[in-house]
Amino acid sequence: MNTSLRALVCCFLIGLLWSGSGWAQHQLGHPQTLVLGVAALRDQARLEERFQPLVAYLNEQLEDQALQLKVLSPSEIWQALQRHELDFVVTDPVNFIALSEHNAMSSPLVTLVMQEAGEAVEAQGGVMLQAADQEPFTDLKELKEATLAIAGRNFLGGYLAQARSLQEAGLDVSELNWLDVGPSYEAVVEAVLAGRADVGFIRTGVMERLVDEGWVEAERLRVVNAQDMPGFPYQVSTRLYPQWPLVTLPQVRDEVARKVASVLLALDAENPVVQQAGLAGFNVPSDYSVIERDMRRLQIPPFNTPQQVSWVEIWYSYQWQILILTAFVVLVVVLLVFSLVLNRRLALSREHLEKIAHYDLLTGLPNYHLLSRRLQEATQVAWETGRSLAVCYMDLDNFKQLNDHYGHGLGDELLLSLAQRLQQEIDASETLARVSGDEFALVLTDLHPSESDGRIKQLMQSLHQPLVLSKTTTEVSASLGITLFPLDRSDPDTLLRHASEAMFRAKSLGKNRYYYFDADLDREQQGLRDRLQRLQEALEAEEFLLYYQPKVDLRTQEVLGVEALIRWQHPEEGLLPPGAFLPDIEASELENPLGNWVISQALSQLNAWHEAGLQIRVSVNISASHLLTTGFATQLEVLLAEYPDLDPGYLEIEVLETAALGSLDEGRQILEACHRLGVKISLDDFGTGYSSLAYFRNLPVDILKIDQSFVRDMLEDREDRSIVESVVRLAAAFNRQVIAEGVETLEHAEALLELGCFQAQGYGIARPLPAEEILDWTRNWEEEPSFTS
């Protein structure tokens, strides 16, 4: 068969057009003119020439019909169909199906049987070509990255067949690199040869035609994915599909269609008109549904919009899947709801826990924890803004009695009612908390210190208003302690403690009042605590030591004894006198241990001196409170027992003359107990403070000591001199010894001698000395007494 004619048949849409105005004439019953057409991209005139004999043959056979042939381009075919100008059309199956979707064409009348390379062929397919000098593609999957040249997407053998093969190989057609070179297979082959495309798609037979025409050498091309199709005259890369149909349009009457079909089916391959048209005849129509299905799979227009599927179809196709999916979804929803409910419960219980953790259950007020946190924030804000805040600690007066009287139920009611009232007295940024029982705390913010009094008074007033409870109406009062931040620059917990301390102070002052915490006093007390701590450590570290001040007989120059005086050998500050630390110790818990230490130390030294042959007395100062401690005498006895050879009479206890001692009978009893041990007792600082003769007379005192303040001034002050004289006489009258302290000069000594007071001590005789110096000093003094001034 003539290859160029075959090419026309193969490559392009063929429309056998029977002339245009057929529709009106059908209706009028005039001899009809029917239109067949050929749509061709090239050589339209030649194709018309080839088909003319077939048209002429049909004209003969159809008698009363006039036939007309038109060769049109694909777009002209489309337009002609839109205008209902065509009665029969022979076309590429892809176009037939596309057109039938729009134009309600009838089913194909016959299928063309081609005469191809000596074979009658009812099939066509696609070819994938690559340049022979390129690396061969051995698997269609390799085309994923390749550039694919096509003449358009409306061709069965030029696109659909290949695209479907690639889809079957697992590639996504929409993601491939398509190069549309326009409706020409020569252009496709050119693109491949020029390297613009890796692979070109053409219809079966085109390559062989181009080789026949000398357009390209067979050696330059290679067929990709070549199929083994015995009897098929061309190379093919894809599945095969039916050849073109001849289709009747709806307006053609059935008898005309039947006649055309019967004439065409009757033509055999030997008939010259068939041969001239390049055909082997016509056959009963093939099943084109395979092409429609593939067009849908490839979404070739008009199937490029999603298919409408009814719910019923989905149900019938997927009922098991739908049921399983639905069950799964229901399960998920149930689990979701369940977990939401659980979460909600958890959230609620978390909220509840939060509430318990931070709020008081009775009143709903913040508890101590939350108060502490709020206070932390409030102090931070106050610090940054420079404003003050007041921390008030409030305790109801006589709440216990009220509770006992009315019962706990009413007590709770009262607390709740009171909480509500107090709540009204503060603004949102302030905090009212219930700390415990009947104790409340308030944090009043954004204050000036001067405003605080006003706020507190207002609170007190509010408290005093009668509370109407379910069974009774009552009035309450409270004691308030207040501390102001940053005046009291403490941490939140300390602020609360301070406020609470101040509250107790208010209570002790008689309730129903408020009291401000004194920050300075607190700081002083803190200092005292720190110093006592240090003294405690000093005692443990044996930093204390005793100095001894000699006592002499002014007549005989004899050394009678020494007074033990405490010193602190401070590691940093050096030797400290008692005045630097004893005031702190007074009335502290350190007083007794230190007193005991002094006695113990003095006894040890006394023993040492006696063993060295120095027969002197040692006196120690004991505070009244130490003396009054239960078991003092027993303790003293124990200490003395350590030195059995020592005569207790050498130890002398100097007791400060105090009202505390004198007013208690037990003081006297303790002194008597000590006296019974053999220990000498002296009354220190006699003449100062409270004393009465009766008192003095009843005490087991051996020695009176005249206070140095009288002695020092006796030379100038006649009154002091008469006091000294009185004491000396008193001592003589009661048969007590007497000693003067504060003897600073020889004149003092002479004056005392004159008054009859022979025992003396003082800077004029000797300053307090370390123990090791006493022995030497005594020798010196007894050899050559000398007063210093």
Next chain:
Amino acid sequence: MDKQRRTFNQLLLGAACLPLLPSLTGCQTAPPLQVASHVWPGYEFLFLARNEGWLDTRLVQLEETQSASESLEALQENRVQAATLTLDELLMGRSRGLPLKAVLIFDVSVGADQVLAKPHLHQLEDLAGKRIGAETSALGNLVLDKTLEAAGLRRDQVEIVENAASDPRAWEAGQLDALVTYEPLASRLRKEGAKVLFSSRAFPESIFDLLAVRSDLVDTYSEGLVHLMQSHFRGLEAFRTNPVDTSYRLARRLGVKGQEVIELYRGLQLPDLSANHTYLAAPAERMTLAAQELHRILLASGQVSQPINLQDLFSSQYLPRIAV
């Protein structure tokens, strides 16, 4: 063996008889089902499926044989568990002690088996006293019996010459007046002027091509069996929806051109899945009748000496379920 039906295309088969490797794939839960088959249009959809890559070789392996007797041998030697056979061949297998069972019908002959005659014979009665070439198989005897019955002749009124159905040499040498044969030789001889005097078109429901499975092994290989059947039906569906393409793909093994393939199937009915269910579902009356007739012929011709147990010959339970 020269009495074998369906043994055309010797050329291709010569190379095809590769021994199947024993299944050594340890990871499989079951070894693949091995199926012996020779070339016949009805069986070809299995090979189409294999060539198209639809057949999972981990589940099914096809062993190509040259003839049904070779397939029976493979069954007997335990090299395969299934084979494609005609119903009479299946009965022969049973007579040799193979516990075979038909689980799939590939095709039913509705004209593919023919009695061709020289042009000078015009009607069946003209066969009287003539030389008729026919196989001595049950199938050959069946066609011959049916033909003589239709002609109103007894066996002794004709001269029966033993001739394999696929062997045209005696015919071409002019030694025969008539020949019992089938496609594709029938088509060829017709083109050369032979006349169809009689065909299985006149006695449908008699000649079946089946998948025969060792019933004692069927449960072990049920997965492969289902897959094999699904693959066959997939090939059949391809043939139905795109006969043009499928024809060319079947052509190579059938030894014809693609455009000639359709002709080979003219005389065959290819039951689809639901038709298979209809044929094979118990009590499978039509199948049983055909088996009984073949059984009778086998006994009468002396091909088997002992009656064959015809119980449980057919089963539809391994067929894929019909989709709703």
